[in-house]
Amino acid sequence: MTLILTPNIPDPDGFYQELTDAQRDLDETTANDMNARLVLILANHIGDRTVLTEALKLAAP
Amino acid sequence: MFSTYDAPVYPYVQSAEQASGTPARHKVVVIGAGPVGLTAALDFAARGIPTVVLDDNNTVSVGSRAVCYAKRPLEIWDRLGVADRMIDKGVEWKLGKVFFGDRQVYQFDLLPEGGHKIPAFINLQQYYLEDYMVEAAAQNPLIDMRWKHKLISLRQEADHAVLTVETPDGVFVTSADWVIACDGANSDTRRMVGADFTGQFFQDRFLIADIVMKADFPTERWFWFDPPFHRNQSALLHKQSDNVWRLDFQLGWDTDPEVEKREENIIPRVKAMLPGVEFELEWASVYQFACRRIDQFRHGRVIFAGDAAHQVSPFGARGANTGVQDIDNLSWKLAAVLAGDADEALIDSYHEERAFAADDNILNSTRSTDFITPKNAASKRFRNAVLDLAEKASFARPLVNSGRLSTPTPYVSSSLNTPDAGIWQGKMAPGTLCSDAPVTVGGTPSWFLHQIGGGFTLLDFGTQATPVSVGGITAKVLRVGEDLEDAERLLAKRYDAQPGTVYLIRPDQHVAARWRSFNPVEAKAALARALAKG
Numbered sequence: 001m002t003l004i005l006t007p008n009i010p011d012p013d014g015f016y017q018e019l020t021d022a023q024r025d026l027d028e029t030t031a032n033d034m035n036a037r038l039v040l041i042l043a044n045h046i047g048d049r050t051v052l053t054e055a056l057k058l059a060a061p
Numbered sequence: 062m063f064s065t066y067d068a069p070v071y072p073y074v075q076s077a078e079q080a081s082g083t084p085a086r087h088k089v090v091v092i093g094a095g096p097v098g099l100t101a102a103l104d105f106a107a108r109g110i111p112t113v114v115l116d117d118n119n120t121v122s123v124g125s126r127a128v129c130y131a132k133r134p135l136e137i138w139d140r141l142g143v144a145d146r147m148i149d150k151g152v153e154w155k156l157g158k159v160f161f162g163d164r165q166v167y168q169f170d171l172l173p174e175g176g177h178k179i180p181a182f183i184n185l186q187q188y189y190l191e192d193y194m195v196e197a198a199a200q201n202p203l204i205d206m207r208w209k210h211k212l213i214s215l216r217q218e219a220d221h222a223v224l225t226v227e228t229p230d231g232v233f234v235t236s237a238d239w240v241i242a243c244d245g246a247n248s249d250t251r252r253m254v255g256a257d258f259t260g261q262f263f264q265d266r267f268l269i270a271d272i273v274m275k276a277d278f279p280t281e282r283w284f285w286f287d288p289p290f291h292r293n294q295s296a297l298l299h300k301q302s303d304n305v306w307r308l309d310f311q312l313g314w315d316t317d318p319e320v321e322k323r324e325e326n327i328i329p330r331v332k333a334m335l336p337g338v339e340f341e342l343e344w345a346s347v348y349q350f351a352c353r354r355i356d357q358f359r360h361g362r363v364i365f366a367g368d369a370a371h372q373v374s375p376f377g378a379r380g381a382n383t384g385v386q387d388i389d390n391l392s393w394k395l396a397a398v399l400a401g402d403a404d405e406a407l408i409d410s411y412h413e414e415r416a417f418a419a420d421d422n423i424l425n426s427t428r429s430t431d432f433i434t435p436k437n438a439a440s441k442r443f444r445n446a447v448l449d450l451a452e453k454a455s456f457a458r459p460l461v462n463s464g465r466l467s468t469p470t471p472y473v474s475s476s477l478n479t480p481d482a483g484i485w486q487g488k489m490a491p492g493t494l495c496s497d498a499p500v501t502v503g504g505t506p507s508w509f510l511h512q513i514g515g516g517f518t519l520l521d522f523g524t525q526a527t528p529v530s531v532g533g534i535t536a537k538v539l540r541v542g543e544d545l546e547d548a549e550r551l552l553a554k555r556y557d558a559q560p561g562t563v564y565l566i567r568p569d570q571h572v573a574a575r576w577r578s579f580n581p582v583e584a585k586a587a588l589a590r591a592l593a594k595g
Contacts, residue, residue: 036446044456 003054064341065273065303066188071119071195073209079226079233087113088399090224090237092212092250094118096127096187097367097384098243099194100134103141104388106203108396108568113237114204115226117211121195124344125186125271128301129378131467133494134385135179136570138194140514144179146193151183152300157282159461161448163289167458176551177497178508182378182466184301186271215240215253217361239395240363243384248369254360260353261427263374265434266312268321268347271305272331275339278306284463286433286448290333295433297463298334305343308334309375311434318347350374352423352430358387358412366391371419376429376464379422386469387415393516393568397592402533406593410477418470425465432462469494472571476595479565479574479587487557495570498552500545509552512545514570517588522553523561525579531589536565567591 009015023031043052078085091101094116105112130147138144158168173181198204213232214225223236242250251258282299285291297309310330312321320326327345354371358364367384391411397403435441450457472478472492479491489496498509512518517536519526526538541547541558556564565574565587574587589595 032442033446036442037450040443040446040450040457040460041454 001048001051003051003058005058064343065305066186068120068123068188069192069195071206071208073119073229074207075228075230076205076207076233078235079228079230082233084233084235086221087111087235087237089113089239089241089395090115090222090235091241091243093242093244093367093369094191094195094206094208095122095243095245095367096190096194096381097388098241099191099198100137100141100385101241101243101366101388101392102198102204102206103143103194103201104137104392105395106198106201107141108392109203110392110396110399111203112205113235114198114206115210115212115224116206116208119208121188121191122186123188124346125188125301125305125307126346127187127190127378127381128184128299128307129182129382129466130185130190131182131378131382132177132179133389133467133469134382135183136497136510137385137389139179139510140570141197143193143197147185147190148180148183150189150302151185152280152302153180153183154280154282154300156279157284159448159451159463160283160285160288161445161452162287164452166448166452166461169458176499176549178510179497184299184307186301186303186305187381189302212244212250212253215250215363217254217363220362222362238362238399241391242363242365242369243367244369246368246372248365250363251355251365251369254363256360256365257356258353258372259356260351260372260423262351262353263349263430263434264314266314266316266318266321266347266349267375268310268312268327268330268345270308270310270327270331270345271301271343272308272340273303273305273343274335275341278338286444286463288334291330295463296334306340310334312347316347321347348375350430352427354416354419354423358415359408364391364395364408364411366415370415371423373422373426374430375426376433376462377422377426377467378464379426379467382467383418383422386418387411389569390415397534400533402531403592403594410475410593414472414475414477417472417474421470422467429462429464433464477567477573477591477593479583479590479595481575483577485557485575487555489556489564489572489575491572491574493572495566495572496555498547498555499549500552501548502545506548507545509545510570512539513566514568516568517573517591518564518566519579519584520556520564520566521579522556522558523563523579525561526563526584527579527581529581529585529588531585531592531594534588534592536584536588565591 089112091098091114102112102114135144155171211227213227216223222240285296294311366387373379394407435444447460475492500509519536519538521540561578563579567573573591
């Protein structure tokens with residue numbers, strides 16, 4: 001499997017709103033802590049090491 | 062302090078060579094009588110090598126120090142006849158608890174695979190282990206233990222090393238075909254040969270304290286991340302023999318080891334960790350650590366083993382455990398070379414295989430260290446996220462790393478291996494340590510590992526294998542169904558055996574080669590290759 005880089009979320013605006021709403025009232029630290037948990041949860045769901053490595057490379061600054 | 066153990070004092074005896082002033086030429090001199098040096102003496106003697114051991118002290122380890130001994134070193138000590146006492150005296154724990162902040166995030170039950178003689182590990186104070194091995198060494202006529210003998214200089218010649226040694230009677234000179242340096246992380250021998258010892262230092266300190274608890278306390282391993290009694294640091298509690306408990310407090314870098322070591326500063330830390338528990342302090346020490354290894358395990362006629370060759374963080378108990386496996390790898394090679402049955406290339410394979418293992422250990426212990434002591438805010442955020450999630454979902458638990466217990470590193474790419482042909486299931490690939498299994502021999506229950514390890518073995522699940530020889534080394538046939546019975550069928554299962562399957566097993570109980578049917582030409586070639594004559 002390779003990292004999906006084409007649109008794959010059926011409801012982009014709805015998802016984006018849910019993501020930002022989830023952190024709307026959070027301070028920086030709390031939001032960052034949540035993001036760390038989210039990364040781990042999603043990484044486990046993906047599971048595929050090749051895909052995870054590709055994602056890390058794409059996200060790197 | 063030390064209410065539970067009286068350290069023996071071993072007598073200094075002047076050697077005949079020092080008394081007469083006539084230097085002897087020894088086959089092997091081991092420097093250092095710690096767990097690794099003592100294992101070396103016992104293993105070399107078991108393989109017929111007369112061995113002199115020099116130690117600058119005259120007693121066992123001061124303090125419990127290394128307390129966790131893994132399955133493989135215990136199997137090696139079992140081959141050397143000293144493991145039963147250690148296992149009897151040691152403590153086995155099965156339940157581990159992980160705490161984060163003020164709550165337990167999960168617990169785990171170690172459920173080791175059945176059908177092995179030796180447990181996954183035991184906890185035992187290092188001084189007991191050394192004590193038992195010194196006793197065994199004293200009964201072995203091939204071992205010459207010399208206490209209060211300090212190596213002060215070393216000179217290498219083409220085929221031997223010349224050692225200058227200091228004793229209470231002054232200085233004398235001796236020589237040896239081979240010198241095995243087991244003198245620890247601060248090895249003087251390493252400095253004498255000018256070897257590099259490089260790696261990563263960690264800017265952190267740990268306080269370890271042994272306490273005796275006066276009341277019963279469960280035999281469990283407890284690990285705390287950021288506990289309320291010791292904020293922003295980690296702490297560990299686990300049990301040793303004699304109701305002695307090891308406590309481990311991460312201190313951080315900005316602490317004064319001399320101040321932290323004082324009893325009046327330790328007692329409040331223990332009371333905060335174990336409120337209401339009555340205890341006595343036995344021993345304490347403050348340490349910092351590094352992960353590093355020597356450039357070459359062999360420098361001419363000097364061979365390095367244990368912490369003298371590689372240093373790791375304590376997480377995962379990879380120090381002494383790895384050092385003992387160095388000796389397991391070296392002893393049969395040294396015996397073959399001393400007997401003229403192999404060339405020095407076989408000694409060089411010791412570096413190839415054990416440096417590979419050391420790098421694996423350093424990798425694992427560095428990963429544990431980075432989890433326990435995150436190096437920046439982002440790492441700490443992920444570490445805490447893992448711990449938070451571990452409470453709620455099992456997926457996060459394998460990410461929690463409070464030390465990965467030492468397991469043998471397979472020599473997967475060793476030049477001594479004969480690569481597989483054909484398709485195999487299971488773990489017993491060339492370069493891998495042989496798995497144990499229950500067997501019966503002459504109707505009596507025994508263990509597979511007890512049947513191998515004296516020399517090379519051809520384990521035959523068929524009827525065709527015949528002994529093969531290279532030079533003076535012969536691989537003997539051990540036939541399943543004839544020499545031993547695979548009563549529970551676990552041997553065949555673990556070795557993915559079919560009728561006719563044959564394994565070539567090294568004296569250190571590692572797989573050298575395997576085939577689906579026996580061919581004496583292939584077997585002989587594999588034996589030659591395993592002796593670095595390939």
